[in-house]
Amino acid sequence: MNITHIELRHLRLLQAVTEAGGLTAAAERLHLTQSAVSHQLKALEDALGLPLVERATRPLGLTAAGRRLLTLAHTALPQVDAALRDLAKLKDGDAGELRIAVECHTCYDWLMSAMDSYRDVWPGVELDLLGGFQADPVGLLLDGRADLVITSETVPRAGVAYAPLFGFEMLALLPPDHPLATKKWLLPVDFAGHTLITYPVPEDRLDLIRRVLAPAGIKPARREAQLTVAILQLVASRRGLAALPAWAVAPYLERGYIAARRIGKHGLWAELHVAVREADATRAYVVDFIETVKRDSFARLPGIRPAIIAP
Amino acid sequence: MNITHIELRHLRLLQAVTEAGGLTAAAERLHLTQSAVSHQLKALEDALGLPLVERATRPLGLTAAGRRLLTLAHTALPQVDAALRDLAKLKDGDAGELRIAVECHTCYDWLMSAMDSYRDVWPGVELDLLGGFQADPVGLLLDGRADLVITSETVPRAGVAYAPLFGFEMLALLPPDHPLATKKWLLPVDFAGHTLITYPVPEDRLDLIRRVLAPAGIKPARREAQLTVAILQLVASRRGLAALPAWAVAPYLERGYIAARRIGKHGLWAELHVAVREADATRAYVVDFIETVKRDSFARLPGIRPAIIAP
DNA sequence: TTATTAAATGAATATTACTCATATCGAGCT
DNA sequence: AGCTCGATATGAGTAATATTCATTTAATAA
Numbered sequence: 006m007n008i009t010h011i012e013l014r015h016l017r018l019l020q021a022v023t024e025a026g027g028l029t030a031a032a033e034r035l036h037l038t039q040s041a042v043s044h045q046l047k048a049l050e051d052a053l054g055l056p057l058v059e060r061a062t063r064p065l066g067l068t069a070a071g072r073r074l075l076t077l078a079h080t081a082l083p084q085v086d087a088a089l090r091d092l093a094k095l096k097d098g099d100a101g102e103l104r105i106a107v108e109c110h111t112c113y114d115w116l117m118s119a120m121d122s123y124r125d126v127w128p129g130v131e132l133d134l135l136g137g138f139q140a141d142p143v144g145l146l147l148d149g150r151a152d153l154v155i156t157s158e159t160v161p162r163a164g165v166a167y168a169p170l171f172g173f174e175m176l177a178l179l180p181p182d183h184p185l186a187t188k189k190w191l192l193p194v195d196f197a198g199h200t201l202i203t204y205p206v207p208e209d210r211l212d213l214i215r216r217v218l219a220p221a222g223i224k225p226a227r228r229e230a231q232l233t234v235a236i237l238q239l240v241a242s243r244r245g246l247a248a249l250p251a252w253a254v255a256p257y258l259e260r261g262y263i264a265a266r267r268i269g270k271h272g273l274w275a276e277l278h279v280a281v282r283e284a285d286a287t288r289a290y291v292v293d294f295i296e297t298v299k300r301d302s303f304a305r306l307p308g309i310r311p312a313i314i315a316p
Numbered sequence: 317m318n319i320t321h322i323e324l325r326h327l328r329l330l331q332a333v334t335e336a337g338g339l340t341a342a343a344e345r346l347h348l349t350q351s352a353v354s355h356q357l358k359a360l361e362d363a364l365g366l367p368l369v370e371r372a373t374r375p376l377g378l379t380a381a382g383r384r385l386l387t388l389a390h391t392a393l394p395q396v397d398a399a400l401r402d403l404a405k406l407k408d409g410d411a412g413e414l415r416i417a418v419e420c421h422t423c424y425d426w427l428m429s430a431m432d433s434y435r436d437v438w439p440g441v442e443l444d445l446l447g448g449f450q451a452d453p454v455g456l457l458l459d460g461r462a463d464l465v466i467t468s469e470t471v472p473r474a475g476v477a478y479a480p481l482f483g484f485e486m487l488a489l490l491p492p493d494h495p496l497a498t499k500k501w502l503l504p505v506d507f508a509g510h511t512l513i514t515y516p517v518p519e520d521r522l523d524l525i526r527r528v529l530a531p532a533g534i535k536p537a538r539r540e541a542q543l544t545v546a547i548l549q550l551v552a553s554r555r556g557l558a559a560l561p562a563w564a565v566a567p568y569l570e571r572g573y574i575a576a577r578r579i580g581k582h583g584l585w586a587e588l589h590v591a592v593r594e595a596d597a598t599r600a601y602v603v604d605f606i607e608t609v610k611r612d613s614f615a616r617l618p619g620i621r622p623a624i625i626a627p
Numbered sequence: 628t629t630a631t632t633a634a635a636t637g638a639a640t641a642t643t644a645c646t647c648a649t650a651t652c653g654a655g656c657t
Numbered sequence: 658a659g660c661t662c663g664a665t666a667t668g669a670g671t672a673a674t675a676t677t678c679a680t681t682t683a684a685t686a687a
Contacts, residue, residue: 010325011324011396011400012323012324012325013321013322013323013324014321014323014644027664027665028664028665028666029663029664029665037644037645037646038645038646038647039664039665039666040645040646040647040648040665040666040667041644041645041646042665043665043666043667044644044645044646044666044667045644045645047666047667048643048644053400053403053407054407055403055406055407060652060664060665060666061653063653063654063664069406070403070406070407073399073402073403073406074399074403076399077395077396077399080395081392081395081396084388084391084392085322085388085392088384088385088387088388089322089364091384092364092366092381092384092385095366095380095381095384096364096365096366096381325675338633338634339633339634339635340632340633340634341633348675348676348677349676349677349678350633350634350635351634351635351636351676351677351678351679352675352676352677353634354634354635354636355635355636355675355676355677356675356676358635358636359674359675371634371635371683371684372684374633374684374685628687629686629687630685630686630687631684631685631686631687632683632684632685632686633682633683633684633685634681634682634683634684635680635681635682635683636679636680636681636682637678637679637680637681638677638678638679638680639676639677639678639679640675640676640677640678641674641675641676641677642673642674642675642676643672643673643674643675644671644672644673644674645670645671645672645673646669646670646671646672647668647669647670647671648667648668648669648670649666649667649668650665650666650667650668651664651665651666651667652663652664652665652666653662653663653664653665654661654662654663654664655660655661655662655663656659656660656661656662657658657659657660657661
């Protein structure tokens with residue numbers, strides 16, 4: 006009679022659509038085509054006999070029915086995830102060690118919160134964060150000095166497995182009243198004659214230099230700072246320009262402390278990946294750490310998108 | 317055999333398997349073949365990498381993993397059902413009237429409990445139970461004197477829609493020390509010379525007479541009683557034999573007050589169906605009443621099985 | 628042991644989810 | 658207006674997978 010064969014897939018779909026704010030963005034997150042998402046949503050609406058999303062408005066809004074179903078998704082899906090985690094613990098055990106090395110300075114912002122979430126559900130896993138700059142972080146895996154590395158590189162290495170986290174946009178930072186702030190986006194030439202304020206890392210680790218300025222033959226002066234707030238302060242006090250991930254500067258942008266502009270018309274996008282030893286790649290506590298980071302990041306970080314580069 | 321993700325279908329499967337106590341019985345409830353259930357369960361177990369049911373024992377037991385997943389099913393599936401009910405209310409409204417006529421005397425046993433469950437989730441629906449014996453209960457629908465009829469007949473009538481509830485076994489009742497109690501099951505001829513104790517309804521409404529005794533040319537004397545306990549008392553005090561649904565006598569059997577035997581080798585099976593006006597057949601509050609009765613019955617009544625006759 | 632009932636299995640089929648290619652729609656420009 | 662861009666919808670074809678059919682295998686009871 007009531008042959009509404011609603012499935013978890015539909016709940017995940019609705020959740021992705023609302024979180025991503027549109028069908029196309031949801032499709033990317035779900036690793037589906039836009040067409041598939043549209044078809045599936047329509048099929049669900051037809052089966053229920055009710056529209057779930059307001060297509061007229063942008064960003065897409067939910068109908069009362071959509072909100073009710075989203076409420077279900079928010080209660081039921083975590084229960085499902087928890088059960089699957091318990092099953093994974095039954096299978097592989099619930100203990101392990103995760104010594105984490107991080108390549109990017111700003112990653113600590115979200116990593117702390119993700120680690121807190123993770124600790125709640127995997128109390129038996131020993132978490133350690135390796136400090137300091139590492140010349141070859143992925144190498145630490147093979148040395149046995151780290152178990153998991155957060156990195157932007159995905160060059161294949163024997164015995165190392167990569168998993169994508171997300172893509173993010175690097176924004177150029179400048180004082181709010183800077184002449185360049187009138188532009189919609191910045192070109193390589195706009196950086197000429199300005200000092201570039203960066204973390205203390207080699208040039209080939211800076212996406213702005215390696216992928217934008219160096220190819221255009223621009224070599225601006227550099228000044229280094231250890232902390233994100235120090236970089237922001239230097240920019241605000243007109244000591245130079247900087248480029249940081251969108252999520253790292255969002256709170257300062259809101260307060261008008263600094264301004265941010267795209268780098269190039271479509272922006273400068275980078276990606277983060279996780280590297281682990283191949284032998285660890287299927288361990289439940291490792292897989293779930295990666296899932297936790299992704300879930301947490303997509304829920305909390307503004308302006309990120311699914312990774313595109315296949316690992 | 318590989319599945320991408322766990323789905324509600326799998327939770328419903330596991331629930332059906334444990335409630336029904338086996339794959340074949342679960343398949344009947346889910347309106348699937350035994351093969352489909354076996355394949356699906358195996359695919360689920362393979363995907364999880366863990367066995368869920370102990371196949372060695374009979375009746376089938378669950379493994380620790382199976383129990384964990386069943387726990388999920390018990391918490392998540394009712395949430396899903398509640399959400400779908402809310403959506404149905406959004407669509408069709410949450411108010412209505414349900415005047416219920418019941419053909420079979422023993423149905424009151426389970427109907428009360430089902431009505432209680434139903435009232436909790438559809439407080440806006442006015443429930444009424446029509447009393448007394450009705451010559452043509454289904455006719456009440458077309459007269460507009462009832463909205464829903466619980467009946468064993470499914471003869472097609474214009475404007476009436478039928479939905480199956482369940483099949484149940486009619487057991488012959490006799491005193492524990494009766495000579496016939498030595499038999500495994502009773503034949504028509506065994507009833508000859510005994511008084512048959514029945515509810516006060518016409519002969520053609522009594523399955524035992526219409527389908528077993530009359531075809532065999534046996535016409536036992538009849539004695540009527542209004543209440544189930546009265547019938548049981550008359551049987552126990554050797555005034556005659558009776559036939560009642562298995563669920564109605566189960567509590568008395570346990571206490572050894574009376575004995576029960578199959579009627580024929582495979583037993584005498586009857587079915588209950590719901591009849592509603594075609595115009596009402598898709599109303600959410602009607603559909604959900606039928607679902608509630610089925611759910612409640614399969615959970616509480618011993619010895620019932622899915623209906624076979626297509627309505 | 629045999630008869631009986633339940634579960635597993637492999638191949639064939641039906642169903643459905645998904646992709647591809649393209650059309651349509653709507654908001655923002657000029 | 659008309660035009661472009663980004664997003665959603667749609668129809669047809671294909672890939673994926675759920676289900677059935679026809680047996681086989683295993684477990685139980687007589």
